[in-house]
Amino acid sequence: MSAGSRATYDVVRVRKDFPILSRRLAGGDQLVYLDSANTSQKPQSVIDAVSEHYQVHNANVARAMHQLGTESSQAFEEARDKVAAFIGAPSRDEVVFTRNATEALNLVANVLGLAQGDLGVRAGDQVVITAMEHHSNIVPWQLLCQRTGATLRWFDFDDDGRLDLSELDELVTERTKVVSLTWISNMLGTVNPVSQIARRAHEVGALVVVDASQAVPQMPVDVATLGADFVAFTGHKMVGPTGIGVLWGRRELLAQLPPFLGGGEMIETVTLERSTYAPPPARFEAGTPPIAQAVGLGAAIDYLSELGMAAVAAHEREVTAYALARMREVSGLRVLGPTEAVDRGGAVSFELAGIHPHDVAQVLDSRGVAVRAGHHCAKPAHTRLGVQSSTRASFYLYTQPEEVDALIDGLDYTKRYFGGS
């Protein structure tokens, strides 16, 4: 990313694409939306794509023989092509549509439990995760281990929110069947060295699953060179609609894995006694899929591609660096996670001494500043840092430095409001 092209990133113009950003809140305040790691806002082009699909093309996919059915199917499959190109998937058949990243991760965990042969997870096997995972990359593996008798292990992380890789060779061994980790932590913001961990995992014959829910929205992704075997992410965090997620999986692995859910469209042929199954990706897409949502995700990808993911990542880094610098000025504020914008995503969780995150978020909300408070579905990560909950501000391609200033002003006000406690 050259400095020249970075200068062309015009956040003010970008913001004009997002109608919600200009709305006023109940008290007449301007919205300052700092909760994009939770869900991102949507540009007009995505809203229009979903709306136009319902207005003009709506029909079920792959089943309807009429013109609308053809148009709908085409639009749905075009979205798959766009996803494949966007993440560098070698084949479009490696892109499975799900409801969200949670379903994508559950899909992998379930079919690995069901798989016969080498891929199957069984008693005595080990599954390795990290202590900084979102609950959606913890609970499915706990369930898998409980069902199969496999053992769950995890990487710890240090006080700066960096994974402790000194244990890599002890944790990931011949007994390891799966290593599943987040690329960018939704709580700490840490960018993890996926390729390095994947190399070790593959040395010992383990599969690598990556939760890229925070990564795909923020930076250029190339699954072909990442080193992962499966990558999960969700549409709504990347300016797309809710209800659409993606599981990318290496073709030869998907081809060997059994179905997750049974139903329409995932079959080859059905008799009352038994069925045979369609090849991937259809095998993993039982029932009517989220069609308009896939179309919306396609439009989101067009939007992101036009901005350029390198430019999006550079903007994210700049805003995050600015926020971290300004947060240093706030006495009593402790950032949970890396305090420098190096190998770091745009979510910053923090504590404000003596004031509960709920109260921080409430006071900020009264000034139009929307942040998240709680454990952000990463309770073990909070426990590791010895905190019960935190406040999180997260930035995205439409965040301006002025909004970081509004956050900082709001935090000063919060301290005064609860002053003397």
Added chain:
Amino acid sequence: MSLDMLYQEIILDHYKNPHHRGLREPYDAQVLHVNPACGDEITLRVHLDRDTVADVSYDAIGCSISQASVSVLGDLVIGKDLDEAMALQEEFLTLMQGQGKVQPDEDRLEDAVAFAGVARFPGRIKCALLGWMAWKDATVQAVARRAATASAAMEEES
């Protein structure tokens, strides 16, 4: 919506100086309740003396609303007749679920009327109810345990 509507002076006072805090002996039942949305936790003990709420003690981590609310609860129910305390719990629950349309009875709910504004902040109702639901759970357990002990004693006598 005004912040002061939520954070009444009384609430902030209880938050800064909570009453009845700390776990005490003796007690008849202890419960742990959590708010899964935010991870707030309360461990709460109830001690009954015949039909009177003799003590409510607790250890809790949480926001100003949840902390102040359990402090107020203690003030209200300790020393009260069990049925009366249960009725107050019901009234507080009705107030919290009333979307701001329920007029609280200050003579009965005392400091707890300060939480009337919380009912207009749907995200915070669970915070206000955390301690109260824990208290009800612990009290029901304490009563059940006492009934079980009494019937066992009767069986022994007969």
